[in-house]
Amino acid sequence: xxxxxxxxxxxxxxxLSDPGPENKVLLRANPSSNDPPPTDRGNPGPLWYxxxxxxxxxxxxxxTHQVTQRELPSSTDLAGVNMRLTAGSFRELHWHKANEWxxxxxxxxxxxxxxxxxxxFIDDVGAGDLWYFPAGLPHSIQGLGDDGCEFLxxxxxxxxxxxxxxxxxxxxxxxxxxxxxKNTGWSRESIDKLPKKELYIFDATxxxxxxxxxxFLGEHLETKNRYTFRMAAMQPTISSxxxxxxxxxxxxxxxxxxxxxxxxxxxxxAMREMHWHPNAAEWQYWIKGKGRMTVxxxxxxxxxxxxxxxxxxxxxxxxGHCIENTGSEDLVFLEMFKSPRFEDISLNEWIARMPDAMxxxxxxxxxxxxxxxxxxxxxxxxx
Ligand code: MN
Ligand code: MN
Numbered sequence: 001x002x003x004x005x006x007x008x009x010x011x012x013x014x015x016l017s018d019p020g021p022e023n024k025v026l027l028r029a030n031p032s033s034n035d036p037p038p039t040d041r042g043n044p045g046p047l048w049y050x051x052x053x054x055x056x057x058x059x060x061x062x063x064t065h066q067v068t069q070r071e072l073p074s075s076t077d078l079a080g081v082n083m084r085l086t087a088g089s090f091r092e093l094h095w096h097k098a099n100e101w102x103x104x105x106x107x108x109x110x111x112x113x114x115x116x117x118x119x120x121f122i123d124d125v126g127a128g129d130l131w132y133f134p135a136g137l138p139h140s141i142q143g144l145g146d147d148g149c150e151f152l153x154x155x156x157x158x159x160x161x162x163x164x165x166x167x168x169x170x171x172x173x174x175x176x177x178x179x180x181x182k183n184t185g186w187s188r189e190s191i192d193k194l195p196k197k198e199l200y201i202f203d204a205t206x207x208x209x210x211x212x213x214x215x216f217l218g219e220h221l222e223t224k225n226r227y228t229f230r231m232a233a234m235q236p237t238i239s240s241x242x243x244x245x246x247x248x249x250x251x252x253x254x255x256x257x258x259x260x261x262x263x264x265x266x267x268x269x270a271m272r273e274m275h276w277h278p279n280a281a282e283w284q285y286w287i288k289g290k291g292r293m294t295v296x297x298x299x300x301x302x303x304x305x306x307x308x309x310x311x312x313x314x315x316x317x318x319x320g321h322c323i324e325n326t327g328s329e330d331l332v333f334l335e336m337f338k339s340p341r342f343e344d345i346s347l348n349e350w351i352a353r354m355p356d357a358m359x360x361x362x363x364x365x366x367x368x369x370x371x372x373x374x375x376x377x378x379x380x381x382x383x
Contacts, residue, residue: 016034016035029306029308030305030306031306032292032304032305032306033304033305033306036303036304037294037304039294039302039304040294040302040303040304041300041301041302042299042300042301042302042303043301043303044295044297044301044302044303044316044319045073045074045316046072046073046074046314047074047293047295047303047305047313047314047315048072048305048307048311048312048313048314049067049071049072049311049312049314050067050308050310050311050312051065051067051080051082051310051311051312052310052311053071054066054067054071057201059200059201059202060089060201060202060203061085061086061088061089061090061143061201061202061203061204062083062084062085062086062089062091062143062148062201063083063084063201064081064082064083064084064162064201065081065082066079066080066081066082066161066162067079067080067082067312068080068158068159068160068161069158069159070159070161072312072314074281074314074316075158075281075283075312075314076158076159076281077156077158077280077281077283077337077338078154078155078156078157078158078259078281078283078336078337078338079098079154079155079157079158079159079160079161080152080153080154080155080283080285080312081152081153081155081162082105082150082151082152082153082310083141083150083151083152083153083201084148084149084150085109085141085142085143085148085149085150085201086143086147086148086203087143087144087145087146087147087148087206088142088143088144088148088203088204088205088206088207089142089143089148089201089202089203089204090140090141090142090143090199090201090202090204091140091141091142091200091201092140092167092168092169092198092199092200092201092202093138093139093140093167093168094138094139094140094165094166094167094168095135095136095137095138095139095165095166096135096136096155096160096164096165096166097135097136097157097160097164098135098155098156098157098160099132099133099134099135099155099156099257099258099259100131100132100133100135100139100153100154100155101130101131101132101153101154101155101156101256101259101261101336102130102131102132102133102151102152102153102154103128103129103130103151103152103231103261103263103334104125104126104127104128104129104130104149104150104151105127105149105150105151105152105287106127106147106149106150107126107127107143107144107145107147107148107149107150108124108125108126108127108143108144108145108148108149109124109125109141109142109143109144109148109149109151110122110123110124110125110140110141110142110144110207110210110213111123111124111125111131111133111139111140111141111142111227111228112139112140112213113133113137113138113139113222113227114137114138114139115137115222115225116137118220119220119221119222120217120220120221120222121221121222121225121227122210122213122214122217122221123210123227123228124144124210125228127232128230128231128232128233129228129229129230129231129232129233130228130229130230130231130248130253130256130261131227131228131229132227132229132253132255132256132259133227134255134257138166138168142204142206142207144206144207152285152334154259154261154283154285154336156258156259156338167198167199167200169194169195169197169198169199170197170198172194172195173194173195173196173197177191177192180194225255226253226254226255227255229248229252229253229256231246231248231261231263232246232263234246234248234252237262238379238380240378240379240380240382241267241270241382242266242267242270242271242378242380242381242382242383243264243265243266243267243270243272243325243330243331243380244264244265244380245262245263245264245265245379245380246262246263247260247261247262247342248260248261248262248263249261249339249340249341249342250340250341251341256340257340258338258339258340259336259337259338259339260280260336260337260339260340260341260342261334261335261336261337261342262334262335262342263287263332263333263334264323264332264333264334264335264380265330265331265332266289266291266323266324266325266330266331266332266380267325267330267380267382267383268325268327268328268329268330268331268383269324269325269383270324270325270380270381270382270383271322271323271324271325271380271381272322272323272324272379272380272381273322273346273347273348273374273377273378273379273380273381274320274321274322274346274347274348275320275321275322275344275345275346275347275379276315276318276319276320276321276344276345277315277317277318277337277343277344277345278318278343278344278345279337279339279341279343280317280337280338280339281314281315281316281317281337281338282313282314282315282321282335282336282337283312283313283314283336283337284307284311284312284313284314284315284333284334284335284336285311285312285313285333285334285336286307286308286309286310286311286312286313286331286332286333287309287332287333287334288309288329288330288331288332288333289309289325289327289329289330289331289332290306290307290308290309290325290326290327290331291306291307291323291324291325291326291327291331291333292304292305292306292307292323292324292326293305293307293313293315293321293322293323293324294321294322295315295316295319295320295321296319296320296321297316297319297320298319306326307333313333320347344377344379346376346377346378346379348373348374348375348376348377348378349374349375349376349377351363351370351373352371352373352374352375352376356370
């Protein structure tokens with residue numbers, strides 16, 4: 001039987017059949033790409049990448065890899081770096097042009113930052129804690145405890161590269177020894193012993209106690225500005241049967257003037273409601289569980305994509321989207337924005353505010369049905 005060019009008798013199963021080669025691992029992980037809902041249309045551009053596809057730079061003391069605009073070209077606002085430091089190991093003292101937001105994913109670290117007024121901030125962070133380091137201010141990260149740490153860095157430049165940072169080793173190595181001598185008073189013999197190239201990630205001895213380091217700083221310890229924030233320990237901003245969300249932006253973490261974040265937990269079967277953000281594109285980091293997201297953008301373009309832990313998601317600025325937990329455990333992910341404030345618009349809330357005639361004219365439904373929908377922004381909808 002010929003099934004070509006009929007357009008009306010071939011079952012979806014037959015149409016989806018795939019007699020050629022298949023990457024079965026990717027196919028199984030991405031059912032929504034392989035068998036998209038019939039409402040998907042066209043291609044809104046890249047919405048997904050994974051740190052598990054990115055090249056990993058492994059050094060003595062840890063590793064790093066990044067998902068930037070080079071991997072996910074649509075993400076021009078934000079870029080991410082995922083890094084591991086073993087106990088005692090450092091990410092070398094450095095600074096850079098982008099602002100840095102970070103969340104500890106596992107373990108503990110000591111972070112420090114020097115302000116332009118000569119005062120130094122120093123603190124220890126654990127899983128679920130954040131830090132925010134403004135561009136240009138030099139800082140350090142050192143793994144603590146028995147197993148060091150792993151963290152996610154988010155930069156407010158999509159084309160940021162972790163290879164494009166100013167390093168203390170390079171400043172010294174590439175300044176003429178005569179000038180280094182004049183600057184420091186160190187002998188030429190000592191200067192010749194300085195690192196000849198970047199250290200970047202390197203192992204070292206675990207530090208003294210935080211109290212000792214603070215005592216060393218004395219009057220030079222920064223105590224007014226807070227560059228760290230206990231995100232996991234805060235009360236949820238929203239709590240509902242479908243899950244909860246913790247929002248951290250410049251209103252409760254004032255130093256974070258350019259990056260806003262929400263840590264969202266969605267219960268199995270529940271969903272993050274249909275919504276959009278009026279002020280920025282959304283960059284996501286998936287921490288735990290699995291789910292699928294539908295993004296609907298202009299020109300009747302829509303796509304549904306599956307996500308797993310360690311994936312990065314992207315939603316074009318102002319595009320409508322919703323996320324469903326398709327797994328059997330809690331789904332936890334971060335919504336990140338290059339903005340001082342977290343803002344979202346709820347489709348349900350908008351419909352609820354529409355006068356009856358306006359709502360009916362658009363939805364073509366009896367008003368009793370229209371008003372059956374939630375009459376407020378719920379953010380998270382239970383199963
Ligand atoms: Mn940095
Ligand atoms: Mn969102």
